Amino acid sequence: MPQEIERQYKEILRQYVMRQTEQNLYAGQNFSRQLIQKNIAPEEVISIHKAALEEMFPELPMNVWHSFDLLIEMMIRYGLAHAEHQSLLEQQEEIKVEMDLAANVQRTLLKTTVPEVAGLEIGLVSVPARKMNGDYIYFLSDDLKNAGVAVADVIGKGIPAALCMSMIKYGMDSLQDATSDPKKVLDIINRIVEKSVDDDMFISMFYGRYNVEQSVFTYASAGHEPALFYDAQKGEFSELHAKGLLLGVVPNVTYAQHEVKMEYGDFIVMMTDGVTECRTDEGFIEQEIIASLIHSLRDESAQTIVDTVYKELEKMQNFELRDDFTLVIFKKTH
Amino acid sequence: MGYRSSVEILTEWDIVAARQLGRNEAKEVGFGTVDQARITTAISELARNIYLYAGKGKIEIERISEGGSFGIIIIASDEGPGIPDVRKVMEDGFSTSGGLGAGMPGVKRLMDDFKIETVLGEGTVIKATKWIR
Incomplete structure (x- = not known):
């Protein structure tokens, strides 16, 4: 040659x-x-x-x-x-x-099934910015009476965040009881995280539980983005604040727990900072813009709302996702 | 064992002496210009590592033959600190990113065979062989 x-x-x-x-x-x-x-x-x-x-x-x-x-x-x-x-x-x-x-292993490992509960519609979208997702959603339900959802976000993204997620999953698996109080759930997960991760790894988590018989949504938060509550009768949004330290900082934390009564047409929007910190070259996309976008979709199904919001925000950001994006909606249908 | 000659590496100038020895040997054994330059570059790299990390050591050149093929072995030995993580120094991008030159993967590429023995606190012996094609 x-x-x-x-x-x-x-x-x-x-x-x-x-x-x-x-x-x-x-x-x-x-x-x-x-x-x-x-x-x-x-x-x-x-x-x-x-x-x-x-x-x-x-x-x-x-x-x-x-x-x-x-x-x-x-x-x-x-x-x-x-x-x-x-x-x-x-x-x-x-x-x-x-x-x-x-990423495939992660998808399989962290798969969760959206529960079917009478009178409640659940919409979910969770898209990683890179290959591995640092946001995590876990559903818990029992006897069609309760539907619980954990929305967690590891500060940071990519592989380290993704590895952390399995810990939350196994912690949640150990609960297996959808009647557990949200503050109790966060307490248990916090102890697991505190024992297992480095000091520089932080996880925020929101846990909410909807009870069918009472139509009550009970929630607690570990330094997570507040959820939005849409009151259909008033036609307005309010933030569901709950005080609580990020997971993994100290072993003993008492998380505050609150509840809100849901009526027909009301819905709750849970999200990670990938949604609230959406930004374009001109700066952050205003919270009101997101709220008014959701408001304009209020009569759609929960899944249509999350899908449409994701598509719109993706478009506004020129199809560049800067952070993992997760949006969950619990909507009371009757 | 074939004919062996050596150069002590104590100062940066000894690197040039080791190169000269290697080039002469390579030429005499019958390597072409390009392979002479490759062997010399490998010697440069090994001698520089001795000078920079062990302080002193030596480069030996041995002529070899087997089944009608001829070649040379470069033996670089020192009594320096040894290499704590050989796998790391053999990684592409490890030495070049620090601007240290072609590094060990470079030497391995330039030669046909590359062996490294190192003991922490005792030193390192590297043997690199090249045959005339």
């Missing part, structure tokens, strides 16, 4: 030395593409050039031949840098494939 390359190069060089046309230069450039594909190092190319020249013009002065030796010496490191780049590109490709697999 090298001899064939030498022969072809000599021919291209001969043509060009004879006639300095663009066509001959183009032939040379196409040939270099082949050389790159065949992993011919730059120092090798110069050596091929030198050999071709020696055959064509053997009478050239010694100085010229010496100068090529210097050039070959200098090109060795370019060759090494090129080979290193190639290998790093391959590694990057491997990492990408691994990330895709990991």
Whole structure:
């Protein structure tokens, strides 16, 4: 093969030395593409050039031949840098494939089933900014009487955040009781997180439980975004604030718990900061814009509302998601 | 064991002496210009590492032959601190990102065979072989 390359190069060089046309230069450039594909190092190319020249013009002065030796010496490191780049590109490709697999594992591992509870519609959208999601949703329900939802957000995104999520999942799995009080749920999860994570890893979490018989939504929050409550009769929104420290800071925290009575058409919007901190190049998208967007969709199904809000905000942000985006709606239908 | 010659590495100038020895040996064994330059670059890299990280050591060049093939082995040895994480220094992008040059992966690429033995606190021996194609 090298001899064939030498022969072809000599021919291209001969043509060009004879006639300095663009066509001959183009032939040379196409040939270099082949050389790159065949992993011919730059120092090798110069050596091929030198050999071709020696055959064509053997009478050239010694100085010229010496100068090529210097050039070959200098090109060795370019060759090494090129080979290193190639290998790093391959590694990057491997990492990408691994990330895709990991994201799949995460999806399977953290899968949760939206409960079906009489008189309640649940809408959910959760989209990661990168491959792995740092937001987490977990549903709990029992005997169709209670529907609980945990909305958690690890500060930060990507792989470290995603790894943290499994801890929340197994903590929630251990509860298996949808009647548990939200403040109790947060207390248990907080103890698990506090024991298991570094001091620089923080998780915010909102836990809400809807009771069918009383039509009451009970909630508590560990430093999470307040949920929005839409009062259909008044036609207005209010924030559901609840005091509580982020998960994992200290072992013993007493979380405040509140409740709100839901009437027909009322709904509760739970979200992560990927929603509230949506921004365009001009700055944050105002909370009122999001609220009025949801308001205009109030008569739609819970799933249609979350899907439409996501699509609209994605469009406003030029399809660039800066943070993981999660939106859950509990809507009372009768 | 074939013919062996060596250069002590104590100062930066000894790197040049080691290169010169390697180039002469490579030329005499029959390597072409490009391979001579590759062998010399590998020696440069190994000698520089001795100079920078071990303080002193030596570069030996051994001529070898097997079944009609000829080649050389570069043996770089020092009694320096040793390498704590060999896998890391063999990683692409580890030494180059710090601007340290081609590094160990570079030496491995330039040569046909590369072996490294290192003991913390005792030193490092690297053997890199190249055959005439």
